[in-house]
Amino acid sequence: MKYLIMIWHNPKSREIWESFSDAERAEGWRAYAELDESLAASGEMVISEALADPSQGRRVPAAEGQSLATDGPFPETKEQLAGFFLVDCESFERAMEIAARVPEAGLGLVEVRPILAMNGPDM
Amino acid sequence: MTEVESLLREHAPHVLTALVRHHGGFETCEDAVQEALLAAATQWPVDGVPANPRGWLIRVASRRRVELWRNEVARRRREESVMLLEPPGTEPPSAVDDTLTLLFLCCHPALTTASQVALTLRAVGGLTTGEIARAFLVPEATIGQRISRAKQRIKASGAEFRLPSPGERPARLAAVLRVLYLIFNEGYTASSGPALHRVELTTEAIRLARQLQAQLPGDGEVAGLLALMLLTDARRPARTRADGGLVPLAEQDRTLWNGAAIAEGVGLVMAALAVTEIGPYQLQAAIAAVHDEATRAEDTDWRQILGLYDLLDRLAPGPMVTLNRIVAVAMVYGPAAGLAQLERAAAEPALAGHHRVHAVRAHLLDLAGDRAAAREQYRLAAQRTLSLPERRYLESKAAG
Numbered sequence: 001m002k003y004l005i006m007i008w009h010n011p012k013s014r015e016i017w018e019s020f021s022d023a024e025r026a027e028g029w030r031a032y033a034e035l036d037e038s039l040a041a042s043g044e045m046v047i048s049e050a051l052a053d054p055s056q057g058r059r060v061p062a063a064e065g066q067s068l069a070t071d072g073p074f075p076e077t078k079e080q081l082a083g084f085f086l087v088d089c090e091s092f093e094r095a096m097e098i099a100a101r102v103p104e105a106g107l108g109l110v111e112v113r114p115i116l117a118m119n120g121p122d123m
Numbered sequence: 124m125t126e127v128e129s130l131l132r133e134h135a136p137h138v139l140t141a142l143v144r145h146h147g148g149f150e151t152c153e154d155a156v157q158e159a160l161l162a163a164a165t166q167w168p169v170d171g172v173p174a175n176p177r178g179w180l181i182r183v184a185s186r187r188r189v190e191l192w193r194n195e196v197a198r199r200r201r202e203e204s205v206m207l208l209e210p211p212g213t214e215p216p217s218a219v220d221d222t223l224t225l226l227f228l229c230c231h232p233a234l235t236t237a238s239q240v241a242l243t244l245r246a247v248g249g250l251t252t253g254e255i256a257r258a259f260l261v262p263e264a265t266i267g268q269r270i271s272r273a274k275q276r277i278k279a280s281g282a283e284f285r286l287p288s289p290g291e292r293p294a295r296l297a298a299v300l301r302v303l304y305l306i307f308n309e310g311y312t313a314s315s316g317p318a319l320h321r322v323e324l325t326t327e328a329i330r331l332a333r334q335l336q337a338q339l340p341g342d343g344e345v346a347g348l349l350a351l352m353l354l355t356d357a358r359r360p361a362r363t364r365a366d367g368g369l370v371p372l373a374e375q376d377r378t379l380w381n382g383a384a385i386a387e388g389v390g391l392v393m394a395a396l397a398v399t400e401i402g403p404y405q406l407q408a409a410i411a412a413v414h415d416e417a418t419r420a421e422d423t424d425w426r427q428i429l430g431l432y433d434l435l436d437r438l439a440p441g442p443m444v445t446l447n448r449i450v451a452v453a454m455v456y457g458p459a460a461g462l463a464q465l466e467r468a469a470a471e472p473a474l475a476g477h478h479r480v481h482a483v484r485a486h487l488l489d490l491a492g493d494r495a496a497a498r499e500q501y502r503l504a505a506q507r508t509l510s511l512p513e514r515r516y517l518e519s520k521a522a523g
Contacts (some may be wrong), residue, residue: 042267043237046261079446088261090235096397118260120364120512122355123371 002046002088003095005032007104009082016107031103039087050083064115079109086115124323127167131160132330138180140221142188143284150229150274151191152184158267159184160249198205202263222247224286226331229273230298233280237272239302239402240309241266248327258324259309285497299335300348300404303328307352311359336391339522347455347456349406353388354411358382370518373420385415403439406431423456442473446483478507482517489520498522 020028039045051057062068078102085102095112102110124132135156142152159180173179192306193392229243244250244258253271257261294443310324332349337347361375367491371378394407410431417423445468455462465487469480485500505517 002196040264041272043265043272045239045265050291064416088237088259090237098513114509116511116514117509118511119309120363120369120510121312121357123369123516 001092001117002086002117003092003111004034005085005087005099005102006111006113007083007102008079008109008110008111009104010079013104013107013109028103031101032067035085035098035101039085042096044089044094045086046086046088048083048085051081054080060086124326125168127164128170130167130172131180132249132327133165134177135160136178136222136225136247137177138184141181143225144221144498145185146188146192147284148192149284150278151195152188153274155188155191156463157245157251158179158187161251164251179507180325183407197284202479221284222334224284225343225474226285226299227287227295227336228277228282230295230302231277231282231293232298233282234273235269235407236302236305237270238276239298240305241269243302243331244274244306244324244327245270247331270413289485296339296342296344300344303332304348304352304404305337307356311356316434322359325352325359329354329356343395344404345401346395346399347402347404347406350388350392350395350408351404351411353384353391354408357384357388357415363512366398367512368519369512371516372414375420376470377418377420378416378476385498388412389416399440401434403435406438410435422452425451429455441478442471443479445471445474446479450486453487454492460488462491478504478509481507485517485520 017025017028039048078090080110082104085098087095087098089098092112098109099105099112104110116123138159139152139156139491142156143149146152149215163180167173167176226243226247226515228457229246230239234242237340241255241259244255247514250258252267253263256266259266286292306324307328310321310326310328313324321418329349329352332352336345336349338341355379358372358375360381361377361379362372363371364370366445388408389412392405392412395405396409410428413424413431429448431493432444432451435444436448446465447463449468450463451462462484465484468474469484474480480485481500481504485497488497488500489496500522505514505521508514508517
């Protein structure tokens with residue numbers, strides 16, 4: 001099964017990150033690199049990427065009067081997607097175990113969501 | 124599949140077992156065979172298939188194995204200047220048939236399921252890493268890593284290239300059957316996306332099950348698994364629409380079913396049930412056979428299906444068996460009887476909150492004529508399923 005591990009950031013977490021010393025930031029990067037390596041080695045990694053800052057994103061404009069967005073344009077929402085891992089692993093429990101190793105997990109900013117399979121059972 | 128590809132897949136396990144018998148060292152031999160297969164895949168379509176394809180593959184793989192071995196010795200000399208290892212013979216090894224041993228090794232309990240599947244497809248099925256990756260919709264590096272890790276684990280576990288002892292055998296055979304069934308199911312249930320590569324998995328699983336059955340003709344569960352695959356796959360042309368949408372069994376165009384596969388599957392399961400100890404694969408195959416033998420959905424012998432589910436429920440209980448049995452109860456005794464049993468089953472921890480409970484309840488409510496309640500249950504099921512084609516199907520039932 002594939003799972004998307006999403007890492008969310010918010011102004012508070014950004015503040016914490018910015019207040020880190022160089023050594024502390026290096027520690028964070030090391031944790032990410034180690035996670036990447038161990039997932040590649042275990043054959044569970046599909047892909048992992050970090051996203052550019054939300055200020056660099058662009059939204060496709062809605063047709064006149066058709067916008068259904070409820071929470072304003074993305075850059076104003078509080079929680080922003082900062083990066084993700086797509087893993088292919090044995091169970092939801094295993095995906096949660098992997099997600100817990102993302103440094104932001106300690107701040108409650110990591111979410112795991114199953115990917116819909118392209119397989120359908122007999123009806 | 125091209126002619127060369129099918130030829131390579133047929134010979135691959137024999138070439139590998141011949142090499143392992145001759146040289147020892149499963150992991151290096153497996154790499155050498157993979158390289159020989161890749162060489163053949165590029166050379167044969169251009170130069171033509173050699174007169175003795177297996178001999179060609181064994182010769183090339185053997186040469187590669189010796190090279191890999193020399194590199195290994197050189198590396199070890201550099202590292203620790205070990206004593207000279209016994210050099211392997213340069214004579215091409217003879218082709219002793221050990222594909223069964225190979226299959227057991229690839230499904231070794233020290234490996235994760237994902238690794239068992241990948242290694243079986245490569246070492247026994249003769250598929251390339253790229254083909255396996257495309258079929259499972261993951262990057263090639265991911266599959267490559269699963270295979271190399273599997274081989275490391277086999278080595279670390281001290282597993283030898285021999286058949287399991289009689290004591291271990293039932294559990295080891297069960298693992299092999301499970302892996303083949305997983306491969307089959309992965310391909311069979313694929314209904315959209317790059318379906319072509321995935322359908323190949325069903326073909327591959329049936330081919331491997333056929334080989335296994337030829338080697339263990341007296342084993343009822345092996346026959347049962349092969350029959351189950353054939354009887355299920357026979358319905359594949361009717362189970363999806365052109366747009367990938369799922370067609371439920373009751374609405375399938377049964378003239379599209381594969382009659383030859385059904386006849387073969389029915390024959391296999393009948394013979395197995397008559398002479399061997401009954402088992403879960405035989406029972407599932409028997410259920411599939413009852414469905415397949417009904418020319419129209421309304422001719423289905425649900426009483427017999429219910430009887431088979433009762434047996435299966437005793438022999439190999441599980442949440443899906445429970446739910447499928449309840450559908451059979453509803454077909455025999457009416458939707459109210461089915462709904463009553465469903466309420467009891469839904470309270471079990473294994474089924475609590477499961478989307479299939481909602482899907483079955485929706486179906487039974489529909490049968491009972493309660494359209495509004497059925498819609499709501501279809502909607503809940505659609506929300507909870509982890510399958511995209513199933514979600515689309517359930518959404519259309521919720522809307523319809």
